[in-house]
Amino acid sequence: MAWTKNVLRVNLEAGTCTTEPLNMQWAQDYLGQRGLATKYLVAETDPKVDPLSPKNKMIFVTGPLTGTMAATGGRYSVVTKGPLTGAIACSNSGGYFGAELKFAGWDMVIFEGASPKPVYLLIIDGQAELLDASHLWGKTVWETEEIIKKLHQDPQIRVASIGRAGENGVLYAGIVNDLHRAAGRSGVGAVMGSKNLKAVAVRGTRTDAYKLANPEAFFAATEAGKKVLAANGVTGQGLPTYGTQVLMNVINELGALPTRNHRDVQFEGAMAIGGEAMHEKRPTDGKANLVTNGACFGCTIACGRISRMDPNHFSVKDKPQYHGASGGVEYEAAWALGAANGVSDLEALTYANFLCNEDGFDPISFGATVGAAMELYDLGILTKEQIGFELPFGSTEGMVKLAELTAKGEGFGKEIGLGSKRLCAKYGKPELSMTVKGQEFPAYDGRGLQGMGLAYATSNRGACHLRGYMVSPEVLGIPVKMEPQATEGKPAMLKAFQDLTAVVDSSGLCLFTTFAWGLADIQPQIQAACEGDWSEDRLLLIGERIWNMEREFNLAAGLTCKDDNLPPRLMKEPAKTGPQKGAVSKLDIMLPEYYQVRGWTTEGVPTPETRTRLGV
Amino acid sequence: MRISLKLFASLAVHLPAELRSRHQQELEVAPGLTVLEVIQGQGIPPGQCAIVLVDGVWVAPLERATRMLAEGEVLAIWPPVAGG
Numbered sequence: 001m002a003w004t005k006n007v008l009r010v011n012l013e014a015g016t017c018t019t020e021p022l023n024m025q026w027a028q029d030y031l032g033q034r035g036l037a038t039k040y041l042v043a044e045t046d047p048k049v050d051p052l053s054p055k056n057k058m059i060f061v062t063g064p065l066t067g068t069m070a071a072t073g074g075r076y077s078v079v080t081k082g083p084l085t086g087a088i089a090c091s092n093s094g095g096y097f098g099a100e101l102k103f104a105g106w107d108m109v110i111f112e113g114a115s116p117k118p119v120y121l122l123i124i125d126g127q128a129e130l131l132d133a134s135h136l137w138g139k140t141v142w143e144t145e146e147i148i149k150k151l152h153q154d155p156q157i158r159v160a161s162i163g164r165a166g167e168n169g170v171l172y173a174g175i176v177n178d179l180h181r182a183a184g185r186s187g188v189g190a191v192m193g194s195k196n197l198k199a200v201a202v203r204g205t206r207t208d209a210y211k212l213a214n215p216e217a218f219f220a221a222t223e224a225g226k227k228v229l230a231a232n233g234v235t236g237q238g239l240p241t242y243g244t245q246v247l248m249n250v251i252n253e254l255g256a257l258p259t260r261n262h263r264d265v266q267f268e269g270a271m272a273i274g275g276e277a278m279h280e281k282r283p284t285d286g287k288a289n290l291v292t293n294g295a296c297f298g299c300t301i302a303c304g305r306i307s308r309m310d311p312n313h314f315s316v317k318d319k320p321q322y323h324g325a326s327g328g329v330e331y332e333a334a335w336a337l338g339a340a341n342g343v344s345d346l347e348a349l350t351y352a353n354f355l356c357n358e359d360g361f362d363p364i365s366f367g368a369t370v371g372a373a374m375e376l377y378d379l380g381i382l383t384k385e386q387i388g389f390e391l392p393f394g395s396t397e398g399m400v401k402l403a404e405l406t407a408k409g410e411g412f413g414k415e416i417g418l419g420s421k422r423l424c425a426k427y428g429k430p431e432l433s434m435t436v437k438g439q440e441f442p443a444y445d446g447r448g449l450q451g452m453g454l455a456y457a458t459s460n461r462g463a464c465h466l467r468g469y470m471v472s473p474e475v476l477g478i479p480v481k482m483e484p485q486a487t488e489g490k491p492a493m494l495k496a497f498q499d500l501t502a503v504v505d506s507s508g509l510c511l512f513t514t515f516a517w518g519l520a521d522i523q524p525q526i527q528a529a530c531e532g533d534w535s536e537d538r539l540l541l542i543g544e545r546i547w548n549m550e551r552e553f554n555l556a557a558g559l560t561c562k563d564d565n566l567p568p569r570l571m572k573e574p575a576k577t578g579p580q581k582g583a584v585s586k587l588d589i590m591l592p593e594y595y596q597v598r599g600w601t602t603e604g605v606p607t608p609e610t611r612t613r614l615g616v
Numbered sequence: 617m618r619i620s621l622k623l624f625a626s627l628a629v630h631l632p633a634e635l636r637s638r639h640q641q642e643l644e645v646a647p648g649l650t651v652l653e654v655i656q657g658q659g660i661p662p663g664q665c666a667i668v669l670v671d672g673v674w675v676a677p678l679e680r681a682t683r684m685l686a687e688g689e690v691l692a693i694w695p696p697v698a699g700g
Contacts, residue, residue: 233666233696242625244699249624249639253672253692271639276624280637331699465700476667476698481676515698579672 013113063508067102074297094296095181103204161199163359168409180327248274255578256448269344335443336367499543561604
């Protein structure tokens, strides 16, 4: 069995850590990670709970392939009810923390209640204890990790922590592990902060933490999988060399790069902030922004970006702590910090991204919220006096200043930290918030890519590209090419993507493997690791079950089909330029068909037959 | 006639050195030239051309030998890449 079969339950109010056996029937029905933790959350939590109240629970969870030899088998997730959306929140991270948790002998850690004072959880193999974190409160993620490692005299302790953003209630605060890998979206860090939990530190040395069902078959299956990744042009060459950032120019040429709060769909500065630009030597110091690529535990792709800034850039000139190499911008961050605001200074984007890592907040939601603030400023609704400085579109200084203020919870950064939905509503322009269910869009325009628009509208955690990545068929031709403006077949394709993604997110593997792997490559690895019959059909049924379980949670939380929508700008304001010129979202055509292929009523509720079939 | 050729990521090496950072070259080509003929004429391995767009519109592999370019069109090409 690739599960450790152990659950650590931490009651923060009572200060207790107890062990309980993993519910193996649920493991059979929901696999692990995203699916399994969501099952626990649904079973134990009132869907109407205030996300930032002690009654909300938060679960750190691994998958059966986490900490194994499977390529990319290092993922873990944080599952809770999200404060940004009021919907289910599941945020996935790489790095080395997840594997370490598995090596310590735990499938998941369930946090309940809230601590009366700041604490951190220390796990050394089978021992767990809550320790005073008053000396860590107010520290950044980077400081916290260093202090904990020094304090316990062990550089191999892995730390997942919140920065000041999580402490200050930034609604899109994330949890950062290994300095720059993050469970970044949906505000899981704000939930952690509300519980007065600063960090989870773990050291795992057990060699008997889990047992593979069939080690010989597992080695063969994972070896075969690695060969597929190495031979594939995307996972073997494209992603390692250029990272996700290579998409910047692709999406811009396609006319689907949201720019200046989605006013435009092409950005004149795209070339300056894309993956290629990170390789080019700067005229200022003759060095490239990109130092090298980086890999998470067990990963043979290594898409991560490690960057070093120009030390003379205005943002870091007198701040040597930012002169070293650290996590560079990925595509989503570069888009949100750049194109979404009209900012084309790669060094400034890198600095803001460093701040997001250092103090733990989501660069997508932050950058998109700055874009909304810039539009409010452009319209004269927000003024220099209210913000504290001028904030026109394209203001590098303004974006940088807001990143600093949001990280520290000061000035206008407090308003930016609440996200664009609340910002735009406060200033009387709710229609200018580029969000679904309160979460900001990532880097693809739902007018330019019709399937992505549907994916955003129906994502269970609010606007998200990682729940059904329709960019693959609509842009990359993986597994088949679909025209960006077509609607035919998109609802069924999206359902298949969503269900498969739920399986991958529940396995311990990284979603990026699916640029090369199909379910036929993944299934043998799960089959060899986990006892029982894990056919492709059964795995897809599990994926569909997870999707519907998340949907049921959201419905019980009070969301309805009216929340499966897009902002009026995407429905009514045509794309102004490029090959998608004139396009608006055709969500009204696709959504009814999507409900139908999902086996839901016209109101978006799973029918009794669907519930029975899935056992939800 | 004039067209613009944009080569990104590892394909930029097929541009003159002084143009690589701009990723773009203006070409004077014979009318009626196809996408595939431009690719071959520039010494770009056709098998490396994963994403091929003309004015932002996808040109499928089987269409590249017949899709003729017109004055002022922009041909943009990437090797196998992806993101998220």
